[in-house]
Structures are given as structure tokens and as C-alpha cells.
Amino acid sequence: MSLSVSAVPPLLPAASYEYRTVRPVHHGHMGEPRTDVLAAEEPLEISLVYGPEEARRRRTLAVTMRTPGDDAALAAGFLLTEGIIQHKAELRAVVPCPDVTKAEERGNVIRAELVPGIVFDEARLERHFYTSSSCGVCGKTSIEAVQAASCPVLPAPAPLLPAALVHELPQRLRAAQAVFDQTGGLHAAALFRPAGELLLTCEDVGRHNAVDKLVGHALLRDWLPLHALVLLVSGRASFELVQKAAVAGLPVLAAVGAPSSLAVQAAEQFGLTLLGFVRDNRFNIYTHPERITG
Template identity: 70%
Template sequence: MQAFLPPTSYEYATVQKVTAGHGITSATDVLAAEEPLEIRVGYGPTDAREHRTLAITMRTPGHDFELAAGFLLTEGIIRSRQELNGVLYCPDVTKEEERENVVRAELATSVPVDLPRLERHFYTSSSCGVCGKTSIDAVHASSCPVLPTDGPYLAASIIHELPERQRAAQEVFEQTGGLHAAALFSPTGELRLLREDVGRHNALDKAIGAALLAEQLPLHDTVLLVSGRASFELVQKAAVAGIPVLAAVGAPSSLAVQAAHNFGMTLLGFVRQQRYNIYSHPWRIKSEMNL
């Protein structure tokens, strides 16, 4: 499996392994890679384009264009694939360590740019989706699509199968044990897409960005499973992408539950060991006899 991993997604380190009864031995460990990614945007009329840094996030290298595209969508900078002309690695970086660590997203000329709003994105860590935002109002995306009210419906037993299917597809996690995952499933439990990253929010942005670039939004017939807890930011990002069901291996926060209620999203927590809790809109989850 290791041979198929993106070469920039992991690194090797020599460690001293301590085992009860066996003392200390030298070994090689595989680490999940973490490097900064600077996201720049180009905007304005064709004859007067401007470029500026939008965000710096700590991420696992790989799927960088998807990460940038997903971030732009879930943070309300763009609303559709048509508003994004493309994403590329910046060719004008001067330092070797910046190569493939700086991307530029070119916005369509029709996209209005609110400079004060852009400034709030300047830095996000791999573990926090709102650290760089200057006010509570800025946390809310500019708009979220209406989630479907006629489904999708899921058999209760399908939910139990999702964590195992997600873990089986986590190639880098299998090697490092140090990555989060965001997986998109069909209502029948078929894995459609999975992305990994050291940051929970980055993993989801990569998954949503992949769907955006493939022009598959909104994801109204999709179930999202995240490997950690369910935060408000993950609920918001899922809602922007039109995802009606969010399942988390860990616990949801109170604000995540409130947001899911408001968005019309079915939110599941503690999805592990053949159990889970339904925190909002349980009508999408059906028993086998009623499905």
C-alpha cells in the first residue's frame, strides 16, 4: 500500500522505541507530513488583475488545488465552479521551500471581492477553522443552499458500516496513524470520495473542493463521515456544499447541533462500535422494515 501513497504526504524519522520487557530499540517511523500552504487569489477586471494572500493553513501536502477550491467555496468567497477560473502553483516564488507550497486561485472577473472580508482569512491552523476570523459574524458563510426536505433516506444499519469503510480507504493514516479523514458516501453506503489531512477542516475542504472542480455540487444525495468530532465549522462547510447528512466518529459541539437544526441537516455523533446518536432531523434515518 505504501508505494501508492503521494510521496509528499509522509516523511520518515528515526525513533527510539520503548517496549515493556524489551527495552529500547532503534526503529524507523512514518510521520504524516505537515507544511504551510499559502492560498493567494487573483481578482478584478482582465486588464487590472490584483493578487493578494487570502490564507495560510498548515496542511498535509497533496490535493492542494482541491483544498484551495474547497476553502474558497466553504468560506463564501465563491459560490460555484463557474466563479473559479482555475488554481495553479505560483510560478513566481523566490524560495525553494515555497515551491508547491503557494497556490493562486484565479477568480472570475464577475466575482465581487470584499477586501475587509478577505483579510479575516489570513491565517488558519490545521486544527482550527475560525482562528483567523475577527468577529463572530464573520464565522457565518454568506449563504448556504437549502438542503433537501424529501431525503435522502438511510437505513440505520448502513451508518454502522461507514467507519470501517472509511478506515479501509485511509492509505496515509494506515501508515502514519496521524491524519483526519473526510469521506463522502452514497445513501446506500458506497464510498465515493475520501481525502486525508492533518487538519479536520482541510480534509473536508479537499473533499468538497474535489466535488466542486468536478462540477458535482450540490451534494444533496451524499452522506459525509468525518473522523473526529463535529464542530460548527464542519457543519457549516457541509451545508455550503449541500450535504444533508453529517456523521462524526466523535462528539458534536452544542453550536454544531444548533447549526444542524437550523440548516435542516441530519447530524450524527459517536458513530463507532456499532452505535451512534442522532442529534437533529432524525427523519432521514429509517429502520430496515420502513425504508
């Protein structure tokens, strides 16, 4: 893995935000109209093209609500973290779909083309490998399903991360959130070296999308697996985020918010160090504390 690339945070396009007129109210008093900036949210259809050269097939893989921008990285990261691909070499192309028929679909459909000969279980396209917490599937079943979809147990030894440095990561991430500064309505995910250097950050209205964009950029830059890096997310740590981090090979996931019980269970089983409530000069270590030094 080579990380010599100058890691400038991706800049989201103007389509990432919108301007609206609002009427502010302070202490019950109506203020004068002013212009406010909103984070844009639009659907993205991820279309998958696969099969032998003489019999290519195309399927809609997913539709996700996202902030426009970094769509190719989002699609690539989604394919990796959902187990459709294992390596960048399995991707022939990730491009905006040129044959959309409706004006509102323009720019909102992306086509991921697999290299002919790539074999995977097409039954996975009917339904993802695990269901969300709202579907009532037990935690053990969910974790086993993810492990079956090529989610490895992380190797040891892993980088040692000083506790004092963990306290500084949220501020370093916040300083890099360009669109958040304008809208206040985006989640962010960032990759750090153990020494605290910020390598990459991505923003989106969906926290899962922000992580998929980040992993997609790493995949397309040939950085995977990310065994020497730390992932910080601006919200809570869900089971899905732990799964995505583990698939990318990340040994440490730090979250500004709280983890769920299933996130902790999965992190323990995958060998991932999970930190929660990383804010205000405090945090909790939920799993594998050996990677954090006092």
C-alpha cells in the same frame, strides 16, 4: 449532478509522509531503533487573484497547515466553503504559484484565479465571515454570519439512511485511509451514497482541510450540490465542519467523535442531519432524525 465518474480515493504523494528513526519503549524497556512513518505537515499559502482583466489584484487569502497533496482541491474547496465563490465557473484556474522567491515556498503556495467580473465583498478578505470558538463570539452571531455568506437551508426530502448502514461507514472509511495506515496521524473525510458506496475520500493533518479537499474535488468534478450524499469525518464535528457540509449541500454529516454544542445548533438551523459517536455499533442523532430509518 452526475456521479458516474469512477471514484478512486485520491492518492497522496510521497511528500505526504516522512521516515524517521525512533526508539520504541515497551513496559519501561528500551527497544531497538526502528523506522517510523510520520504524516507530513507543511504550510500552504492560498493566494487569490481577482478583478477586471486590465487591473488584476493579488492577495494572500489564507495560510493553513496541511498535508501536501490535493492542494488545488483544498484551495477550491476553501474558496467555496468560505463564500468567495459559488460555482466552479467562477474559477479561471487553481495552480501552483510559479513566482515564489524562497526555496521553502516552492510547492507550498497555490494561486486561485477568479474569472474577471466576479464581484464579491472584498471586506471578507480582511477577516473571515465568522470567528473561531476561541474568539468568544456567540453562537447566534456566528450562525447568522455563515448564513449571510450563502449557506443555504438544505432542501427536503433528503435521502433516507438505514441505521444499520451507518454502523458500517467508519470501517469502510478506515479501509480507504491509505496514508493513515502508514502514519496513524491523519484525519479523513469521505463521501458515501445512501446505499453505502464510497465515492471519494481525502486525508489531511487538519480535519477542516480534509473536508475542504473533498468539497474541492466535488466542485471541480461538477458534482455540487451534494444533496444525495452523506459526509463522514474521522474526528469530532465542529461548527466549521457543519458549515462546510451545508455549503456543499450535504444533508447528512456523520462524525466518529462528538459534536460541539454550536455544531448541533447550526445543524438544526441549516436543516442538516448530524450524527455523532458513530463507532462501536452505536451513534447519536442530534438533529433532523427523519433522514435515518430504523
